[in-house]
Amino acid sequence: MSDILSFDRVWVEYGDKIVLEQVSLSVAEGAFVSIVGPSGAGKSTFLRLTLGQERPTRGAIQLDGRPLRPEPGRDRGVVFQRYSVFPHLNAIENVLFGLDCEGSRFSGRLWGQKRRAARATAEAMLVQVGLGGALEVYPAQLSGGMQQRLAIAQALVMRPRILLLDEPFGALDPGVRLDMHGLITSLWREHQLTILMVTHDIKEAFKLGTRVLAFDKRRHDPQAPNRYGSVVVYDFPLDHKGTTAVPAELETLAERPET
């Protein structure tokens, strides 16, 4: 499989504070990469870089062999922990949003035949994520899990090259989270997605991922906590054939308090 995303010696610094330190890695097409690490270890920064919300201070990021456009775009879909659906649109309108914008540059709305076709596509997508019975419902009336299903459908209908998940299941109840694990795994297989998922839950990372990246600072200087940035300290490929036990050295990683 070819690489879809590559980081080449990427640094992120805010003034004196070094967040990421010379991160180099590449992600193969079709991979499900889980990203873990303690708070403040640069997981979110890594995601924001990929999303284009932030630029590297030094280094280069490539998507499909071309330099990454430094602003969010259609090639990278995203689901955040919260607020990733539009409260003023009902479920089907939320999924139609991207198709509307694509089809009509000025009014941002499709009409007639095109709208019916787009509606059918959106409806099929909603059925796939299990929201076939809630097409006209507004997000405020959906539960947390249903809102995340909607956010996933909204992103997937645009067929992004990479799907970025920022702690997507962090705010959900354990039972609902389990359902969502099943959903995202089946969508990943069906649509042959490449997924980058940031999570606090190490078990979730190992359960879902084909690869687990752990970010952490290589060195801690108590006198100058900002002196050293984070790097990828562990990079586990998983084949999911044997057990997916969490390695002992990672068990403690997420629990360590922020420095």
Add this chain to the structure above:
Amino acid sequence: MRRLLNVRPSSGARFLLGFLPLLALALLYLAASSIRHAENPSEKILPTVGAMADQARIMALQVDPQTGAIPLWQDTGASLRRLGLGLSIATATTLILGLLIGVLPLARAGLGPLIAGIAVIPPIAVLPILFITFGLGETAKIVLIVVGVTPFMIRDLAGHIAAIPEEQIVKAQTLGASSWQIALRVALPQAMPRLLESLRLSLGPAWVFLISAEAIASDVGLGYRIFLVRRYLAMDIILPYVAWTALLAVAFDLILLTLSRRAYPWAHSARTR
């Protein structure tokens, strides 16, 4: 014992509690009025209900031979025309500038300080400037309303739009939306209920500016009439006029609230949950 702040009136009790102060005030007025009338039959400061009703009937039903029009309706028409024009211009300006400032950081940097500057000027203080610039006609009165309420409305709306979660804006971009499409389909619909709310809040100040401008230079209008009959201590006209103005204000407030609930149910259902 239950804390006082946990005692919640039932809907019937709430109605009664709201009604009691109004009733008390009315009784107090009636008592004071009759006491003063017992002392002095030509008393003018606290007219009787009958006297006010008579005057109201005259103002609302009889044609004034000098102008050939019925005063109350003529005044109401003139005032509402000024108020409507002023608030329409203010709302349209707010929508355009508020969206620009709320959505585009460039516009925020360029226009923010100017609007903040205008907002701190007391509008009545610029009324002489407006009279000098636009003359004593309709324009100055309408401009006073616009100048008085627009800066506040723009700042309120721009702040509300800027507070739309970053996640939504990023999400829209990942769905391929352009700046224009984000303004049109993400910011504008979420701004509309807030715009109506801010218009409701601006109705109060708008009335103040209208009555002030009419009191100073006008020959028709609710404010003009109130200040005209003040010379004759005609409380029996002033009080019905004030009550009528208050009724109009309450009606507009209700209309705007109903409009917002009908047109943007998502904004209201989200709040009650």
